[in-house]
Structures are given as structure tokens and as C-alpha cells.
Amino acid sequence: MLKESIRYQLHNAGADLVGFADISHIKDDRYKDFNIAISIGVKLFDAVIDTITDGPTYMYYHHYDATNMKIDQIALSGGVYLENLGYKVLPVAASQMDPHKKDDLVAFFSHKTAARLSGLGHIGKSALIITKDFGPRVRFGTILTNLPIDADPPMTENLCGSCNVCSTECPADAIKGVNWHIGDERNVIYDAHMCRSHIKKYYPVSGGGTVCGICIQRCPLGQKPRDL
Numbered sequence: 001m002l003k004e005s006i007r008y009q010l011h012n013a014g015a016d017l018v019g020f021a022d023i024s025h026i027k028d029d030r031y032k033d034f035n036i037a038i039s040i041g042v043k044l045f046d047a048v049i050d051t052i053t054d055g056p057t058y059m060y061y062h063h064y065d066a067t068n069m070k071i072d073q074i075a076l077s078g079g080v081y082l083e084n085l086g087y088k089v090l091p092v093a094a095s096q097m098d099p100h101k102k103d104d105l106v107a108f109f110s111h112k113t114a115a116r117l118s119g120l121g122h123i124g125k126s127a128l129i130i131t132k133d134f135g136p137r138v139r140f141g142t143i144l145t146n147l148p149i150d151a152d153p154p155m156t157e158n159l160c161g162s163c164n165v166c167s168t169e170c171p172a173d174a175i176k177g178v179n180w181h182i183g184d185e186r187n188v189i190y191d192a193h194m195c196r197s198h199i200k201k202y203y204p205v206s207g208g209g210t211v212c213g214i215c216i217q218r219c220p221l222g223q224k225p226r227d228l
Contacts (some may be wrong), residue, residue, distance in 0.1 A: 002147070002148075003020060006038070006078065006149075009077070009081050010074060013074045014042065016041055016136065017040070017120050019114075019120040020036055020038055020149065020152045021039060021113070021115075021117035021151050021152070022035065022036065022110075022151035022156070023035065023117065023144070030108075033146060034044075034144040034145055035147070036144070036145050037117070037118070037144055037145075038114075038118075038119055038144075038145060039118045039141075039142055040074055040142065040143065041120055043134050044064075044137045044139060045063060046137065049137055052212075052213040052214060052217040055171070055205075056199075057200065058205050060211065060213050061205055062101065064139070067139045068093070068141075072093050072094055075092070075093070075143050077184075089133040089143060089144070089145050090143070091141070092113070093110070093141065098217045111140035112129050115131075116189065120155065122156075123189075124166070125177060125179060126167075126170075126215040126216075127180070127190035130217075132159065135221030135224070136222055137219075159221055165218050166215040166219055169214055169215065171214065172191075175193070176189050
């Protein structure tokens, strides 16, 4: 009942996807007070993603930024709701880097980990979360909390299979075209520094080298027909 009430609150605040992940096994003192990560997904607009042809556009960059702000507001709203119920809450912003690992391009907490463990998607060859409903056309945020609830089951299905569209279409050659497996480091499938360097060099509209979007736009799982 509590979990469904929280899910309702977050959907009502604007989330398209909500999942509950068990993170009690993660050994990090920063998260030791939290056993649950609530994953919040907000879908990107198809028409905006479809403006990405040879590289990022101003429209995509601003939509990316606005979506991040929306996710942060949803997380804050959900955090207030949970804290008022007496639970401990730590909202993690959609694009919050670890201040001690900025050079490694590592987040304070991995939204991808929360999304995968909560069953919302799997880590694709592009190192993005691939969802059944929207492919990779989703941005994520996370709320860390100490809720006394059961987590959702993790997603174990790999939707990429033998597809290598993101790898062949990546202008930076940052996507290696191999499937991710539990325990793999990010660099097994994707070179974040190569991606960032290419974006900064060739795409001046990318917000300082933070967005490209070609792999998102090209992914067949994001282009599937949807019922109107």
C-alpha cells in the first residue's frame, strides 16, 4: 500500500516510470543509511529527439536541460512526501556528478543502477538504460530512502541482442558494440572520455560537451510505432 501510494504521488508529479530498487548490498558509506533507491524516469519528446540527425540541436539541448529540471522537481516533491511520513530521504539530481570523481565522469549515484535494479530497463550497448516502453528516450533521477518495503524485481532481459546500430552510428567510436553483463565496468562497453571529447570538439550546441543524442535517436527500440 505504501509503495503504491508513493508510486501514485510520483506519477502525479510527472514521472512516466517509477521503480523501487534494493540497494542494501551496495557497499558505500554515503548510502549506508538507505536500503531503497526509487528510480524516476521522464520520457523525452519524440519530435525533439527526431531533430537529431548529424548531431545535437539547440532544441535537444534545451529539452535535455528542461527534462533534468523536471526530474529534480519530481524528486524534491517525492522527497517532501516521504520525509513528512518520517522517512530519511536523499534526492539525487538527474545530472549530479561525484565531486571527487569529476575527471572520471562518474555520477554521485548511478541512476542506471537504480533503474536496472528496479526493473525499469537494462543497460544497453550504448551505456544508456533501454526501456521496453520508450527504448533509450528517457532521462532518470533517483531518491535514496530507508523505506520498509520490498523492492521491484530487476530487469534481466537484454533488449539489444545482436543489434549494433548505436555502435556503428556513433561518430566518436565510443560505443564498443558489446553487451553489458552484471559486474562489468562502464569502459567495457563505452568510452565516456572519447564521447565527451568528440562532443566538445564538433558540437558547439552541446552545452559544453554534455549532450549528443545520436545513439538515442538511432536506437530502433526508441523508434518503434506507438498506439495513439
